[in-house]
Amino acid sequence: MSTNTPAPTDQPSVGTARVKRGMAEQLKGGVIMDVVNAEQAKIAEDAGAVAVMALERVPADIRKDGGVARMSDPNMIEEIIGAVSIPVMAKSRIGHFVEAQVLQALGVDYIDESEVLTPADEVNHSDKFAFTTPFVCGATNLGEALRRIAEGAAMIRSKGEAGTGNVVEAVRHLRQIKNEIARLRGYDNNELYAAAKELRAPYELVKEVAELGKLPVVLFSAGGVATPADAALMRQLGAEGVFVGSGIFKSGDPAKRAAAIVKATTFFDDPKIIADASRNLGEAMVGINCDTLPETERYANRGW
């Protein structure tokens, strides 16, 4: 984000890049949890979540049920908004800008244009500058992250492989993004043009990342976090916070596991606290091995 302060005006302005990206700054260091009803939202809030993601089915159930996954019922989203005082996010399908318009009209605090739902457009993502509500988008590599930011995303998360309870893809994507940023840091100005072409991302953004040594927006991790140690791993690898989807409410004792993941995310560099948080959590979600997952069932391949 630009650090230059614009000429002050007397009129309040809403939906600016600074207000959108600044919202994600407030979530840093925290855990955002998938919830499917008001009761789960309260459990998440009680456990210390910094926000909840309202959706009809957690990714593990979307995988099991199959069919087309869409935006959630507005009634359900409103119930969740009414039940908690922390920020509420909700998912739209990739390229389904009308679902996004509906979510904005409902007053959600952040829209996740998510590969977990069935894409509505196989060429275009939504124009996120057209909204007051900020967007978070998934990415598997730096080029993808920068294309989303170029479309107006105010926060990025690794895609991982949602609903598997397997952290391997989240690790792959986060490492990929961090490695590509580190590589850019070593380039001189002559090389950045070709780098932009290779990354299929706007030159200005590529240059900004090369200078900052990080994305210009907050970077979280998502897709497969199931244990306190998983969350701490993503933090140690450089994620500024974590999304936890199926991992909490598909486990034996959701309230306890949720609180434990919050602790481990805050004290991600303190193995003693992570050890204590990991004790007696009951059954973790069963999980799926990603290498046995057919290409067509990999959500990370959705979006481009």
Next chain:
Amino acid sequence: MALAEADAVARPIRRPEELAEVDALVIPGGESTTMSKLALLFGLMEPLRARVADGMPVYGSCAGMIMLADKILEGRDDQETVGGIDMVVRRNAFGRQNESFEQAIDVRGLDGGPVHGVFIRAPWVESVGEGVEVLAALDGDRIVAVRQGSLLATSFHPELTGDHRIHRFFVDMVRARPR
């Protein structure tokens, strides 16, 4: 980063022993319910109250302002604050994210014109006690910056703008404090 620009050394505080090593504290934005919960869970709340009572300078922005309030409205039932400023703060008073905004505001005691205030699901101060100095307000009655003794609080986020005058103001408060 804003503190470094204001010539201070910043370090994160998550544990009581880390708190004991600093001269002053900034409680940043974030989710105040989460902050309160973690502060209680990891035994930071009482040491914080003790340091505040002892006169440690603290600057709280947004959620940090909520943490410094003696009384809050629209908080969770079990939400505790550090307290220290005799004020009533309304959480999320300016509304949800769609209502979040930026606007120029005049802050009393700050040279160089208005600051650019970034308000994100921001609280406001509903009322203040006698010892509290109001530094800025919107539309006359929505108080967004206050000071009481060595405690400073703003509803907005100066760290998002690149204008470090508020942080410098706070660092000057810390340096001016008699020891």
